[in-house]
Amino acid sequence: MSFLVLIVVLWVEKFSALRHRLQRDGVFLGELMRLERSGKVHPWWTLAALVLAPVAVLVLLLHVLEPVAYGLLALPVHLLVLIYSLGRGDAKGALGPFRDAWRRGDDQAALHVAERDLGLVVDEPHSLLVRVQGYLLWQAYQSFFAVIFWYFVLGPGAALAYRLLALTAEHSRQPGLSARAQGLRHALDWLPVRALALSFALVGNFVAVMRVMLHELLNWHISAVHLVAKVGCVADDSASTEDAQRGLSRLDSVWDLLLRCAVLWYSMFALWTVLM
Template identity: 60%
Template sequence: MSFLVLLLVLWVEKFSAWRAKIQQDGPWLRLLAWVERQSDFIESPWLAVLVLVLLPLVALALLLTLLEPLAYGWLALPVHLLVLVYSLGRGDPLAALGPFRDSWRRGDAEAAYLVARRDLALQAEEGNALLPQVQNYLLWQGYQSFFAVIFWYALLGPVAALAYRLLALMTEHAEQPIVRERAVQWRHAFDWLPVRLLAASFALVGNFVAVSRGLLHELLNWDISAAQLVVQAGRAAGEVAEPILGEAGVASLDGLWQLLVRAAVLWYAGLAVWTLLL
């Protein structure tokens, strides 16, 4: 059933507007704001993480335990699908890049800077630094929005996928530094394995020699962040050239997107083979 859910997620993502309707974070964000106002949780930030992440996971696990014995488990399929869609990243990275791509293609660096700040929350100190930042943004969003969630769903099911997204939301929205720090630590642990699998996938579908030469010594490094690793692997595998204003710069973004697509096809092919062998 898991592989069927993964296929349905692609349909929901590409051919429906359900994702925006399902990804409603308001209730959870209000709970986060309430927790951060309580002194007990600030003094015990691990308790805040347990309340904000563990309680929803327990509720989901109980619901699945009740539904899976019924109708050969088919009643649990909609729950799997809803949870997995909710656990995907927020927004569409490719659509968000549209105004930047248009400005960069025209050679209008000033407009590209403005739309990058408005749409992507990126700020570059100098013109040559802007395109690399956008390339890094595309690689990171592709990983955290899709690959990390798919990995944990395929390995441990919807509970793990939801845990990853809740930790990501806490990392992005927590206002208390101590709470955010604990969420970052947990998310780093969740990112450690899938980001290395994606780096290996980049090597298989891109420039294998460049990735292995540049990242082989970093594979077991606990301290390197997931963002650093996915960016270094993606840029090496995609053979990203020096930033150039105009069509060539836009082509580098297209190349990185195609690298992500090829890696996704590789993952789905591997999951299909794994499903057949089980």
């Protein structure tokens, strides 16, 4: 059933606006603000209430539904939870204003748009494109690859836990709570980001990726955002070339690299489903 859900999610993502209607975080963020305002709840207890409790309820619900009607009642729950757990926004679509400014050769406008739309603060235009490449790689990883990895390995509870931790780390105003959420998310990122890095080696520049991974494979301290940007840029063979559009084709090449990785992952999921 997991592979069927993953296929349906691709269709929903491509042809439907259901994801944007489902991804409403108002209730979760309201509860986060309420617990933070109280100031009396320990960060670990806050995480238990915000993350562990919803995941436990979900697991219990699926435990009840899966034996009924050959799991058909659990299928829509899997689908809705996985869609909700995907990342927010459209990473590629958000690059539109930046691409327009870069194509015009307006460096100051490109810097301004990158800060406004992408949250990238860069002082010099020549390093901006590398940062935008890293942004695209990270958003694709945390929005899609990490979520489907944990869904396929541990089920919808793990996918939901990943997204709730990400929302807590991003929106929490308490340093202690944010740090603990980031630490747990770092632990959840450790395995899937390395799986994606090895996928980059298979669909991109194998030698360049493996040269980086020999040093970083077991490095616990490197963050997922730095690792995926570092490996993704060297995996793209066109990353060091200039063209008439002043490097915009690099972003398209990085996106194509991500699409090839997605095809590879789905092929491996399908093979595992058939063999098991």
